[in-house]
Amino acid sequence: MEHRDEMEAPKSVFTTRKIVVAGVLSAIAVFLGLTGWGFVPVPTAAGNATILQIPAIIGGVVEGPLVGAVIGLIFGVSSFLHATVPFFKDPLVAILPRIFIGVFGYYAYVMVKRLFSKSKTGGLLLAIGVAGFIGSATNTILVLAMIYLRGYLSLQACASIALINGVPEAVVSIIITVAVVSAWWRLDRGRKGSRI
């Protein structure tokens, strides 16, 4: 199904599949942000870790950097529109950095996958996990860099938030990205049956 559109000369960089997957994953990102379900209550400075960047990472891994970028864009616009934290009412902080989440996630995934091209599932799972980490780190680092550059907080404050918030968020991101993508691709994680 993935290559059906490529039989004729493609008129667009998108396939129908890419458009739909991007739309659906963006909807999840927007929904999780709106309802507050997109926050895992692990101890961080903000009181919880966000998982809103994860649809963008998954989109990047599954359908490529372009889809990841568009999901990031829509997540950014939604977080800008609905922000209650002052510096997220700045499009340069809320929207611009988010475009890169899925892009960097995708390239991290491709690089690690190439390194472990011999191993079957293990290398793939590792690559997905690294994508989850890099995508989340991209979100943390670029957003805080913009907060610093736009003069909202000092460099020390940004760096400490990056450590206190960023590390748990990256861990949460790895776990969920691996879980969702391996379920999507029906990867065997060496476990029989469902626990949920």
Next chain:
Amino acid sequence: MENSLNWSSQVVIGKYIPAESFVHRMDPRAKLSLFILFLAIVSFTRTILPEVVWLVALFSLLYIGKIPIRYFFSGLRPALPLLFLFMLLQLFFLPVPGASRDWLVWGWVKIGPETIVLIISGALRFIVIFLLIQLLTASTSLTDLAHAFEQLLSPLAKLRLPVHEVAIIMVIAVRFVPTFAAEADKIRRAQAARGADIGTARAWQVIKRTKSVFPILLPLFILAINRAEDLVMAMEARGFVPGERRTRYITFAWRKRDTLGAVIGAIFAALMGIWQFYQ
């Protein structure tokens, strides 16, 4: 979280409020362009007076647009504690470049008139942008906005940028948010009924706490994937080809008063921009 079927009633920010008014009936393309122009100029204010003028202008638009003021305040209320916390943080941790004198110096904390101006103008800027967003989303449906976005950027499609495709993605996203809200609620009830382990781990057990969202999150993603498969099939069956010319179901008619509104708005924005620049 208790009854997420009603999630839309809790979300006040970005809600469309139908009414008959000049602001509602203005062409979405004009509104979106003015919104972006206003936003760009407001983002670079650093002083208090222009922001007060912005507030007055936007409140009058809110009045012309027949959007109830309490709608704006109910959206702003949850943001206020954060805003105060943020102002307090800035008071202590924000170094102001070129501060001439300090009223209070205590360790690395330096508080002077520049700091105060910067903090108040920052808070006002937040409220102005908040108001601007409320004004746009209360008077324009999200679908109209996505179509306006597509039509405004359509010249870029000639440069082979995927404007139309991104617009379709936005429409799909907007369309599926309520669907997923309803589905997520069903999943939550189903999982609770079968005794799923939702949120019982201790605070420091990061991995266990993360896994506590699995019972809802994983089915939600899988469901989304299944929906996506169906939608791909349905779109292709109806002859959808990405990047192909499509006729429009929703067309906007540009009227004289749209030109009038856009010109007045642009002149106002330009004057504000010049004023802010020379202050």
